[in-house]
Amino acid sequence: MPRDGCNAPAPQSAALRGWLGTTNKMQILGLYNYWIFIVLMMCGFYVVISRGNLVKKLVGLNIFQTSVFILYISMGKIIGGTAPILTGTATVYSNPLPHVLILTAIVVGIATTALGLALVVRIHEAYGTIEEDEIHAQSEDEAL
């Protein structure tokens, strides 16, 4: 299968030119998964930077995180392969290494989410609100 531009001296522009020039169907399908991941990641990113509610920010952060998981897992996939469990019948297996890394990442992610939620509970006890701008207003009032 052609992967044009990967070994070229200026890979970025060469790949882009090749893509714009040919625009064959295989190439669009080959990148479709990554675009899904980008759209999801940007959804999460938007929630994190534009919403003032702290719980909603954490939900956005989790969406961001899951999009990265999807990127890794789709990198490990081989078309026609099966799950990496050695049964003796299959010949092509998907790559087990990203699976291991993402298993670790999911568990670490829930740990950080739990810590963030605990911080939100503490902030609510101290300020009586979980809206970012109200917290800012209260801190400024205290500083004056």
Added chain:
Amino acid sequence: MVTALAVIRLRDLFAVVMLFGIYSLLSASLFVVLDAVDVAFTEASVGAGVATVFMLGTLALTTSREKTPAAHKPLLPLLAVLVTGAALIYGTFDIPHYGDPGNPIHQHVAPRYLEDSAEEIGIPNVVSSVLASYRGYDTLGEVTVVFTAAIGVLLLIGDARRRRSEDRSRPDHEEDA
């Protein structure tokens, strides 16, 4: 993806958390399609289960309604998101294509794991043997992270609970109990 978009729009935080659970479950089924069954198990139990329970607990302790932002302008965040997304899409033109067995990721250690782990470890599930044996230190570090997070949560919440029972006389933070 639709659920992710709905998470942006909704203001009722309870519905947001429920949609996040659905989103996690959908991504777990996507992982099954992508041959990552172990990851799908973990995502379904941890993402859709535990994370949702934690978030609901937080909502019970705080408030479940997002206030309408008065002064928030969505234009600047939207611009930042679009620029970042465009840069990332430009980056994907260089990524090797989905599902190609000749991709660089499949050339390094993965074939060795697939060929030799049956004799060396003796478990048919390659993900388990890599997780527990070849990359055991990663898993040890993961346990350390979870332990640290547990300590942090206990310090934050347990301490707060004790303090709240101490100064019951102050009337301003009573409604969240």
